[in-house]
Amino acid sequence: MSADVVTFGETMVLLEAASSGPLRYVDSFTKRYGGAESNVAIGISKLGYQSLWMSKVGEDEFGQFLIQKIRGEGVNTDYVQTYQGAPTGLYIKEMRRPGDQRVTYYRAGSAASFFNKEDLNEQQIASAKVLHITGITPLLSESCSEAVFKAIDMAKKHNVLVSFDPNLRFTLMGRIGEEKAKQLMRDIAAKSDLVMPGLDEAEWLYGTNDEAEIAQTLFAEGVSKVVIKNGGEYSFYAEAKGEQGRVPSFEIKQIVDAIGAGDGFAAGVLAGILEGKSLQNAVHFAAAVGALVVSSPGDIEGLPTRAEVDAFIEQKEGHSGGVLR
Known part of the structure; x- marks a missing residue:
C-alpha cells in the first residue's frame, strides 16, 4: 500500500530524567524516543492517513526498540535499515527545575548519519502525495544532505508535494558552519512547495x-504555500x-512539554491539505494538534487522533472541527 506521506531522517532513543535536578x-x-520526521509520520498515522518513514538505526537493542x-x-x-557500523543515536533530557529543560x-557518527x-x-516517494523534509537531516552528514536533494528531485519528477520544516538545529551546524547551513536551508526551501518555519527561524x-x-521571497x-509559526x-x-x-493559537492553561509541538503542527497542516481543507483551515486544525501535543509529556505521547482534535476544537469553539473546509 502506498503512503500518503513519506519522510526520512534520524530518530533517537530518549532517556528522560525521572526526577528534577x-x-x-x-x-x-524513563525511556522514550523522538525524531522530527518520525514524529510527523506518527502524527499523520494518528490523524487517519498512511505514512512511511525511512532511516538507518544501529544493529543494537535501541535500534530494534525504535522500529x-x-x-x-x-x-x-519497511525501509528502515539496521546498520552494523554505528550505534543508534541517543539523547538525554534533564529537568533542572520547573520550566528549565x-x-x-x-x-555524532550515529547509524542514521550514514543514510545516503x-x-x-523512488517507488514509494513516487506513489506518495507528500514528501516531508526537515532541516535536521541534511546537517547530519554529506550523504544525508545528498539524499535530501535526491529525494526532492524524485518527488518533483512525480509531481509529489514537497513539504519543508527547517526545524533548525544550531548544534548540528558546526560541520559546515552557520553561513553554509543557512544557504543549505534556503536552497531546500526554494525547491519545496510548502515551507513551514517558525518566525524566529524565518528571520534568521x-x-x-x-x-x-x-x-x-519564497x-x-x-x-x-507558506506557513510561519509564531509560538503560542x-x-x-x-x-x-x-x-x-x-490564525490564532489555542490558549493552553498549562504547557507540560513543548518539545514535539512543531512536528504535531506540521502533521496537522499536512493532514488538512490531504483532506482538501483550505490552507487557512488546515492551519487552524494544525493549531489544535499543536495545543494538544504541548499538554502531554514526551515527543509523541500527546499526538492526537482525528476524533480528539475535533472534540478539542468543538470544546474550545462550540462547533465540530470536522465541518471546517
Whole structure:
C-alpha cells in the first residue's frame, strides 16, 4: 500500500530524567524516543492517513526498540535499515527545575548519519502525495544532505508535494558552519512547495520578521504555500495565488512539554491539505494538534487522533472541527 506521506531522517532513543535536578543526582530515567520526521509520520498515522518513514538505526537493542515502537504507531517502517557500523543515536533530557529543560545529544557518527541517496526508495516517494523534509537531516552528514536533494528531485519528477520544516538545529551546524547551513536551508526551501518555519527561524534565514515579505521571497523562488509559526500566539499562512492571514493559537492553561509541538503542527497542516481543507483551515486544525501535543509529556505521547482534535476544537469553539473546509 502506498503512503500518503513519506519522510526520512534520524530518530533517537530518549532517556528522560525521572526526577528534577542535575543529571549527576538522577538515578532513574524513563525511556522514550523522538525524531522530527518520525514524529510527523506518527502524527499523520494518528490523524487517519498512511505514512512511511525511512532511516538507518544501529544493529543494537535501541535500534530494534525504535522500529518496534514506530511500527506500533501505524507507520510503515519497511525501509528502515539496521546498520552494523554505528550505534543508534541517543539523547538525554534533564529537568533542572520547573520550566528549565536541557537536552544533551549523543548522535555524532550515529547509524542514521550514514543514510545516503541509495537508501531512498523512488517507488514509494513516487506513489506518495507528500514528501516531508526537515532541516535536521541534511546537517547530519554529506550523504544525508545528498539524499535530501535526491529525494526532492524524485518527488518533483512525480509531481509529489514537497513539504519543508527547517526545524533548525544550531548544534548540528558546526560541520559546515552557520553561513553554509543557512544557504543549505534556503536552497531546500526554494525547491519545496510548502515551507513551514517558525518566525524566529524565518528571520534568521531571510533577515526580516515581516511575514508577508518572507512569503513573497519564497513565492519568487517557486514555493506555493507558506506557513510561519509564531509560538503560542498565531500562525501566518499565505498562498502564492491566494489569500494570506493569521490564525490564532489555542490558549493552553498549562504547557507540560513543548518539545514535539512543531512536528504535531506540521502533521496537522499536512493532514488538512490531504483532506482538501483550505490552507487557512488546515492551519487552524494544525493549531489544535499543536495545543494538544504541548499538554502531554514526551515527543509523541500527546499526538492526537482525528476524533480528539475535533472534540478539542468543538470544546474550545462550540462547533465540530470536522465541518471546517
